[in-house]
Amino acid sequence: MYDTLMLLLQVLGALGIFIFGMKLMSESILKFAGEKLRAIMSSMTTNRFMGILTGLFITSLVQSSSATTVMVVSFVHAQLLTLVQSIGVIMGANLGTTITAWIVAAGFKFSLASVAIPIIGIGVALSFLKGHKRRHFGNFLTGFGLLFLGLGELKGSVPDVKSNVEMLEWITNLSNYGFLSLVIFIFLGTVLTVIVQSSSAAMAITLTMASLGWLNFEQSAAIILGENIGTTITAFLASLPANVAAKRAARAHLMFNLLGVTWMLFLITPFSSLVIWTYETVSSAVPGFILKDNELTTKLALFHTMFNLFNICLLVGFTGQIAKLVTKMVKDRPDASRQTTFRYLRTFTLGTGELxxxxxxxxxxxxxxxxxxxxxxxxxxxxxxxxxxxxxxxxxxxxxxxxxxxxxxxxxxxxxxxxxxxxxxxxxxxxxxxxxxxxxxxxxxxxxxxxxxxxxxxxxxxxxxxxxxxxxxxxxxxxxxxxxxxxxxxxxxxxxxxxxxxxxxxxxxxxxxxxxxxxxxxxxxxxxxxxxxxxxxxxxxxxxxxxxxxxxxxxxxxxxxxx
Missing domain, CATH: 1.20.58.220 (Phosphate transport system protein phou homolog 2; domain 2)
Structure with a gap:
């Protein structure tokens, strides 16, 4: 019992370091370039394709699709973005968040935990210098180092498969129900993301377990699909006290991810074959492919990226229809024309004040x-x-x-x-x-x-x-x-x-x-x-x-x- 408790605390501690590092990185880049990011958001969304690029760029910088989608909800509420424009930004945010999977996969290829401490040392030193920009950049480096330190600790904290045969058998048994097993693992991924309130942290846990043999490719891919659904909960919660337009933007995020997971449910086998073929083609074409030694986590990162890319290509032509669907889901209030106060000011989410x-x-x-x-x-x-x-x-x-x-x-x-x-x-x-x-x-x-x-x-x-x-x-x-x-x-x-x-x-x-x-x-x-x-x-x-x-x-x- 004591050993189990200590193991759980080690995993939670490692996960905490990872999440804190991600949070520090996100907050620091927002402080460093928050005004510019707001300007980009309000000016680079003239059409759905520019909206996709905007969402991709901002999410890649702040390393948080949740921060981007919460900002989208508030911008729609403030009438800075239309509903159709917001859907484009959300699509781009989904693609931008796949960068995290590649960072985590790289962490398993290289011993980045060994250089995490020097990076943290440089970051802390910069954070004591004069000038806001230097301090923000120093905090960014500190968060970057903590992220990989936490990833390394997480990998070291998860127990070996051989010493936990019962747990491995339970996971294996969940794969014996055919199509239902796929649904079960998608549900587990959704619940995991809702609990940790971070798709990045959920992705780190998934890839860690996959790298250590707890999960195979199919199981991990299904969990990743569930994480795409679970990550919509943040925007949904931010929209609860907001106006009708903001609620529709949050529903659009949910519908886009649900539609993607739905078609993938029926095509996951041929799609997985396409991902593996793409991986092998790139590996053979590029002899020095930096992540090819870490096959499973690299394939999963590729699966995550290709799924979101294919989903965007498939649904980008239907943003108008998605907008109509969520408009029917969230009806206009009878007194909407008389609402003149800025209720969106109450949709404040901690950590998004800069955006x-x-x-x-x-x-x-x-x-x-x-x-x-x-x-x-x-x-x-x-x-x-x-x-x-x-x-x-x-x-x-x-x-x-x-x-x-x-x-x-x-x-x-x-x-x-x-x-x-x-x-x-x-x-x-x-x-x-x-x-x-x-x-x-x-x-x-x-x-x-x-x-x-x-x-x-x-x-x-x-x-x-x-x-x-x-x-x-x-x-x-x-x-x-x-x-x-x-x-x-x-x-x-x-x-x-x-x-x-x-x-x-x-x-x-x-x-x-x-x-x-x-x-x-x-x-x-x-x-x-x-x-x-x-x-x-x-x-x-x-x-x-x-x-x-x-x-x-x-x-x-x-x-x-x-x-």
Whole structure:
């Protein structure tokens, strides 16, 4: 019993080192080039074939199809990708994840565990140097070394077949049920991937057992097929709190992998023969083929790659049909047209903060647009006291509620991002966004408060002189220009010229506010009966100036250009 427990702990420890190394590699490359990867994702998906290349490239870099598919789900939710485009990226991600199988197979050919320690040493040394890029690259090397160290330990921890005859007989007996045996091993592969939450780790376990004689080619191939199904669970879980479009993207991932496994179920024997023929042809044509001494694991890596490649070629022409199928599976909600809040901010998955930060950027811009729209509608209401503006008042109420919800969600998301493994640049940007989001919410509250004052003034007929009313509208137009300035800078950087313009705006608005207040006080002295209308007038003028103060704070908090 003690020996069994120690053996289990050794296997789990080795697997833990492998998974941690893979995670460190993935996080480091995201910190090193996260913004560029987000840009690639949003710009290189113009058609299904470019989407496939995008998914292949990004997954090969981050070594995690789960990270790529979770990013796809969030991008679909944010409407940065269409459903058809997302299917192309998912196809490419499936092909990109086969790189892991080749890395693991190489680990059994070469004694990479022996060079893992020097690699870790170099990586750790780099991680102490100045400069974010050097540290991220050092962490990448450390993760790379840990990955192969864990792989070597995993291979050494799995017991010898000869000393566990009963276990080998049980596995062999599972192969005696014909077609049902194939289904059983596919199920085992699915369960294994769901448990370890990493298709890469599941692949490492499968190839390790195959290299040590626990599994033959057919059994291992079936388990690999099951791992292709199990890896879809991450995107599925990420889509649960998301909108309909994101749920459809996750279902598309599942359907694509299920369709591939289904046709392979009936063609696995001739396909396996094709894989073996391809392996032998390459081995004979290339005498120095680096992995030919490790036949079984190399054949399995080749099987994994060829299966995903054939599956893409077979189904790439049916992305439209797959999209229609998942659209029927996930129906539109009756109130979908009225959903305006960014619920996708709650689909945050730990470890994907760097990739999904674009979601916060989009919501941030949306929040700025809300405040701009609210102020414009306020000016429209104030400018027409003799008309029924109840529709515009209701619109401002709805925008104010949306603004509050969006601010809460954005704040929660940004806090999660700052506590996640993100680059220092992203963390600083998140802190900046937190400050600006608070200022934007205050502007929304000011617009809502001024609207209530304007409605009261209209209902109780508390109007000042026509000239004074016109001056407030002109004052509002000046504030609106200031709002236009910060709105244009929410998704870019603020230059020195922008800050000079900010100072000019604030000075002009403050002087105008003093001038309007002084005139209002003089009118109250001349006509004491108009005190209440003038007090409403002054309150609106003061609130406009307060909005200008918040606008100044926004410009000061936004990232600055490095001239």
């Amino acid at each position: 999904n930060f674009r979601e916060a950027t989009n919501a941030f811009q949306r929040l700025g647009d809300l405040t701009k729209s609210m102020f414009q509608k306020f000016i429209e209401i104030y400018e027409h006291p003799d008309q029924d503006m109840s529709k515009q008042v209701k619109e401002i109420d709805a925008l104010e509620k949306e603004s509050n919800i969006l601010t809460d969600e954005l704040t929660e998301y940004l806090i999660r991002c700052t506590s996640d493994e993100v680059s220092e640049e992203t963390r600083e940007l998140a802190y900046s966004y937190l400050r600006v989001a608070a200022e934007l919410e205050e502007i929304g509250d000011c617009c809502h408060r001024m609207t209530n004052r304007a409605v009261r003034r209209y209902k109780k007929n508390r109007l000042v002189t026509p000239l004074a009313e016109k001056e407030v509208v002109q004052f509002g137009k000046l504030v609106e220009r200031f709002i236009d300035l910060y709105s244009s800078k929410l998704s870019s950087e603020v230059s020195a010229a922008d800050m000079e313009l900010t100072i000019d705006f604030e000075k002009a608005i403050n002087e105008k506010r003093k001038e309007l207040r002084k005139r209002s006080v003089n009118r109250m002295i001349e006509s004491p009966d108009n005190v209440k209308p003038e007090l409403l007038y002054i309150d609106i003028v003061n609130t406009c100036e307060r909005i200008a103060n918040h606008a100044r704070n926004i410009m000061q908090s936004l990232p600055k250009t490095h001239d």
